[in-house]
Amino acid sequence: MNTGRLTAAAALAALLYSASAAYVVERGDSLSTIAKRHGTTVTALAERNGIGNVHHIRIGQRLEVPSAGSRTEVGDLIASVARERGWSPAFVQALAWQESGWQQDRVSSAGAVGIMQVMPDTGRFVSQHLVGRDLDLHDPHDNVVAGVAFLQHLWELTDGDTERTLAGYYQGLRSVRVNGQYADTDRYIANVLALRERFR
Secondary structure, eight states: OOSSOOOHHHHHHHTTOOOEEEEEOOTTOOHHHHHHHHTOOHHHHHHHHTOSOTTOOOTTOEEEEEOSSOHHHHHHHHHHHHHHTTOOHHHHHHHHHHHHSSOTTOBOTTOOBTTTTBOHHHHHHIIIIIISSOOOTTSHHHHHHHHHHHHHHHHHHTTTOHHHHHHHHHHOHHHHHHHOOOHHHHHHHHHHHHHHHHHO
């Protein structure tokens, strides 16, 4: 679902650090809207930038935006949602790492959002047909719920075939059925399965 894939080796190396980004406050911004846009919290933004009054920011003010929780916190979130929905935490963590490096603020060139790199159309489908409530893909918990629910949908459509499920997540199940698996899909599957073993 995301065009910029990480190799298994690069993904594991990236576990050693957690990124942050800079943001310049624009007219109409609040800490709340900035936090939501970047998949973090008002508290985390305020603490990172030494802001005492969370209702007072200035246009043009440069903020350091922390990643959406530490890697450990994001990993715990993924594991928790996976368990709640009957999935192996290591499997979902591996897929999420391959997709985004566990970064909620990551948006692909195709528009896939967050930790699980969910396309907006997929998020709407999952919201309406699989979970029965509106999901906010910019919220880390909802993003993981959307990704895992869609993974379950693919699992059911492929009769529990792990590799076809991953191929469907990456390439799109219809494309796999019409065109077969592409070479980069095969590499994607191999990376996720290798990462799953590391996360166990």
